[in-house]
Amino acid sequence: MTEVEALQAAIAGEHAALYGVGVAGGKLSGARFRAATTLYERHRSRRDQLAALLVESGQTPAAAEPAYDLPQPVTNAATAAALILGIERRLTAVYGDLVEAAEQDRTRAFAVQALIATARDQLGWGGRPAAFPGQV
Known part of the structure; x- marks a missing residue:
């Protein structure tokens, strides 16, 4: 995988994360909602940084999809938290590749x-420590 391919995969992952965290946020309240909102802002910032890195290298950043298939229905706070945990796990692997x-x-x-x-x-979001985060 080249650096540009890994950057494009990372920005695609951040686009998907923004969608998923947004969906999950709709099922959260209180401190969990605030945590999801903060997380959403971090994903947006990383997406923007990735776009800048791609543009600086003469590339066009991958665009967001209009919608994404979620791995499970998000019906309550527990499934929302599980979705966010899954998003973070996937992105850890993507950033390991980068x-x-x-x-x-x-x-x-x-x-x-x-x-x-x-x-x-x-x-x-309920994950456990890993000796080598991002290792698949």
Whole structure:
């Protein structure tokens, strides 16, 4: 996988994450809703950073899909939290790929920070610590 391919996969993952966290947020309230809102903002920021990295390398960032198939119905707070946990797990693997494929120091530094953030966010949504986050 090239750096550009990994960047495109990461931005596609962030687009999907924004959709999924938005859906999940509709089933949450109180502190969990606030946590999902904060998470949504972090995903939006990373999406924008990925777009900038792609544009700087002369590429057109992948566009978001109009909608995404969710892996399970989101009907309550528990299924919403499970969806968010699944999103963070998938993104951790995507960012692990980007760390591996990164050729530019700036891209690698961004990918490492995103990998750490998604691994940390998993813990907040019911995940367990992993020795090597992002390893599939």
